[in-house]
Amino acid sequence: GNSVTQMEGPVTLSEEAFLTINCTYTATGYPSLFWYVQYPGEGLQLLLKATKADDKGSNKGFEATYRKETTSFHLEKGSVQVSDSAVYFCALSEASGTYKYIFGTGTRLKVLA
Amino acid sequence: EPEVTQTPSHQVTQMGQEVILRCVPISNHLYFYWYRQILGQKVEFLVSFYNNEISEKSEIFDDQFSVERPDGSNFTLKIRSTKLEDSAMYFCASSLGQVRINEQFFGPGTRLTVL
DSSP: OEEEEOSSSOOOETTTTOEEOEEEEOOOOOOOEEEEEOOOOOOEEEEEEEEEOOOEEETTTEEEOBBTTBBOOOOOSOOGGGGOOOOEEEEEESSSOOOOOOOOOOOEEEEEE | OOOEEEESSSEETTTTEEEEEEOOOTTTTEEEEEEEOOTOOOEEEEEETTEEEEEEEEOOTTTEEEOOOOOOSOOEEEEEOOOGGEEEEEEEEEESSSTOOOOOEEOEEEEEEEE
């Protein structure tokens, strides 16, 4: 079946460091890919998305590129801030059926001042 | 900007009791979903709903669970007899159309605590 694999956390970085959170997927067809962010005690907020191969999603300095050849959608940010501390979820929307979302396990990011 | 709302934000119940979690999807959306997230774990699909019927459900969604759209605006998840392991955050989501580029919009979640 379809699945999403994320790198284990927590990831601890100093402010202004470069961030990469790895995400790979297994899916039939051509799923859409998403990154969601969850701040403590809050719900899921869409961070960015990409719907086809080579698309780059970007928002608030975060970027991710849909790589079909490596089945990856790694999240990057050039300079993290303390306010970026949260849990980040990679997800795919299945390419058929009910188009439900499959989520990764989440990666907790902690940014230190 | 339209948003998905959920009530209550936190529900505490005793094991064996029935609970109903409520969601108001975005008004012109047609497809509705429930997901759950056990504390510290990943978000898991429970059920999808379209045209007043379940279109897909996961293994988690057993006979203790049911969903309903009782009127034109609400979408509910009922757990008939809660168990300790039902303690989780429950997210409702809706989408405009069930094509793969359509984004699901998530509510803020209801935290269910079963004692």
